[in-house]
Amino acid sequence: MSGTAVNEAGLHSGVPGLVDDWSADKQAYHVPWGKAMMWIFLVSDTFIFTCFLTGYLNVRLTTTQPWPPQSEIFALSFGGDPIPLILIAIMTFILITSSGTMALAVNMGYRKDKKKTFWFIAATAALGASFVGMQAFEWTKLIVDESVRPWGNPFGAPQFGSVFFMITGFHGLHVSAGVIYLLWVAFRVKRGYYDDKGYEIVEIAGLYWHFVDLVWVFIFALFYLL
Amino acid sequence: MSAEAGQQHPLGIYYKIWTLLFFLSACSYAVDFFEVQGAWRWTLVILFMALKAGFIVSIFMHAVWERMALVFTILGPPMVLLLLIAFITIEGNYTSGTRYTYMGHDPNAEALGPSDLHGEEHGGAEEKH
Numbered sequence: 001m002s003g004t005a006v007n008e009a010g011l012h013s014g015v016p017g018l019v020d021d022w023s024a025d026k027q028a029y030h031v032p033w034g035k036a037m038m039w040i041f042l043v044s045d046t047f048i049f050t051c052f053l054t055g056y057l058n059v060r061l062t063t064t065q066p067w068p069p070q071s072e073i074f075a076l077s078f079g080g081d082p083i084p085l086i087l088i089a090i091m092t093f094i095l096i097t098s099s100g101t102m103a104l105a106v107n108m109g110y111r112k113d114k115k116k117t118f119w120f121i122a123a124t125a126a127l128g129a130s131f132v133g134m135q136a137f138e139w140t141k142l143i144v145d146e147s148v149r150p151w152g153n154p155f156g157a158p159q160f161g162s163v164f165f166m167i168t169g170f171h172g173l174h175v176s177a178g179v180i181y182l183l184w185v186a187f188r189v190k191r192g193y194y195d196d197k198g199y200e201i202v203e204i205a206g207l208y209w210h211f212v213d214l215v216w217v218f219i220f221a222l223f224y225l226l
Numbered sequence: 227m228s229a230e231a232g233q234q235h236p237l238g239i240y241y242k243i244w245t246l247l248f249f250l251s252a253c254s255y256a257v258d259f260f261e262v263q264g265a266w267r268w269t270l271v272i273l274f275m276a277l278k279a280g281f282i283v284s285i286f287m288h289a290v291w292e293r294m295a296l297v298f299t300i301l302g303p304p305m306v307l308l309l310l311i312a313f314i315t316i317e318g319n320y321t322s323g324t325r326y327t328y329m330g331h332d333p334n335a336e337a338l339g340p341s342d343l344h345g346e347e348h349g350g351a352e353e354k355h
Contacts, residue, residue, distance in 0.1 A: 002316030014294060029296050033312065039300050041277030048306045054314050064331035071258055072339040089255045096251055100244040104287050110234045147342060156337035168246075203233060210286045218304055220251075221275035225258055 032200045035207070043090040044212045049215050053222060054165050068155035070224050072147060074138070088224050091134050092216065098127035099213040102182075109202035114189055117202060121186035124209060127197075128179040135172045139165075167219055174212050181205055192201045235283040243285045250278045 005013055011030060012020050021028050029036040060067060075082035105120035109209070144147045150165050152158040172203060184203045194201055252314055253273040257267055267292045325332050 011293070018294040018298065021293060030293055031296060031297070034297070043300060043303055046304050047307070050304070050310070054307075056309065058314050059317050061315065062321040062325065064322065064325045064329060064333075066335045066337035068337050069339045071261075072341065075340070080298055081257070085255065085258050089251075092251050092255070093248065096247045099247070099282065100240065101245060103240045103244070104237070107234070107240065128320065146343075154338065155340075155342055167258055190231045207287055210282055214282045214287075217275055217278045217282065221254065222272050225254060 028049060031107065032198075032204075033177065034204050035200060038204045038207050045211065045215075047159075049167075049170070049218070052170065053164075056163045056167065056223065059163065063157040063159055065151050065157040067157050068153060068160045073148075073155065074224065081224050085224060087138055088220065089118060089140075091131055092220050094127050094131050094134070094215070095213050098124045099210055101127065102195075102209045106203045106206040109189070109194075109199035112195075112199065114192065117199070118186050118190045121182050121189065121202070121205070125179045125182040125186065128182065128212075132172055132175050132179070135168065135175075139168075163223070167223060169214070170176070171215055171219060174215065178209050178212050233286075235290055235291070239285060246281060248276055250274045250281075254278075295348050 007013060009030070013016055037212075071084040072082075074086045074088050075084045077083070090183070101120050102124045105117050105124060108116040108120055147154055148161045149162065150162040153161050182205055183203060190203065251274075254271060257270045257274075262270065289300065292300075326330060
């Protein structure tokens with residue numbers, strides 16, 4: 001592989017780099033081990049969520065009863081006419097906002113700006129917590145007002161309830177766990193715990209958080225919009 | 227950037243992608259709000275979803291700046307899932323076809339909405355029924 005471009009760490013880039021890395025005796029991934037492990041975890045989590053979503057695809061295709069109209073079921077009225085899917089749209093925007101603040105937190109972390117890093121992670125966690133709060137409201141509305149149950153609902157295909165509670169529940173669990181994880185990292189940043197260790201941990205926590213946002217992108221499109 | 231160091235990039239790109247994600251989400255919501263139906267709905271929703279997912283993974287999760295060895299490890303295995311999705315679609319269509327044919331369900335049955343059950347003050351889009 002001689003003759004190709006080499007970076008300052010002495011590693012080839014592109015395809016020669018891929019060949020070098022995967023045939024290396026000692027280390028395949030030139031990233032902190034925590035980051036490699038987070039990525040492996042996220043790949044496995046991708047498979048879990050895909051199992052849920054393909055399960056949903058299967059029941060949605062095979063059920064002979066009509067699928068309940070999500071747009072109307074998740075409509076919300078602020079005094080006037082109900083606005084279709086508005087709560088879900090707000091939740092989507094909140095999660096995207098939190099992804100942005102997390103990206104800024106990672107950036108500030110590498111600048112070793114502890115104060116800004118802390119506040120950006122704290123803002124991300126607060127947005128995440130408000131997302132979970134809205135989800136709790138959504139679940140309550142669906143269970144109490146609309147009588148949706150995992151085994152049936154008054155609108156149409158009974159699978160609607162099981163898919164909804166399973167997928168949004170598992171995603172909400174991820175958001176909740178993420179909020180706790182972020183707060184833990186935020187307070188360690190504030191205490192200066194990573195001054196010597198380095199701020200990769202903020203990026204690793206960020207990967208998890210962006211993944212949670214990523215899963216929501218798919219849920220929003222496939223469950224709520226289609 | 228040395229390989230062991232973290233991902234440090236200018237802030238501008240994050241702001242641009244952030245704005246773009248907002249815009250794409252607004253587009254997705256607009257598809258529902260303006261009640262686009264049929265093939266256009268599927269095309270637009272899937273397109274906006276794919277673009278959003280791509281920008282999150284490549285920029286926010288820094289995949290474009292990672293070494294190819296890591297990128298292939300992340301993106302390679304999930305590609306197998308496309309095959310699973312294809313198989314489930316084929317099998318699912320077959321199952322629903324046989325159910326409609328042999329179990330006597332009405333393929334054109336309409337679902338009820340909240341407005342059918344609680345009256346007008348609860349649900350919108352009356353004109354759909």
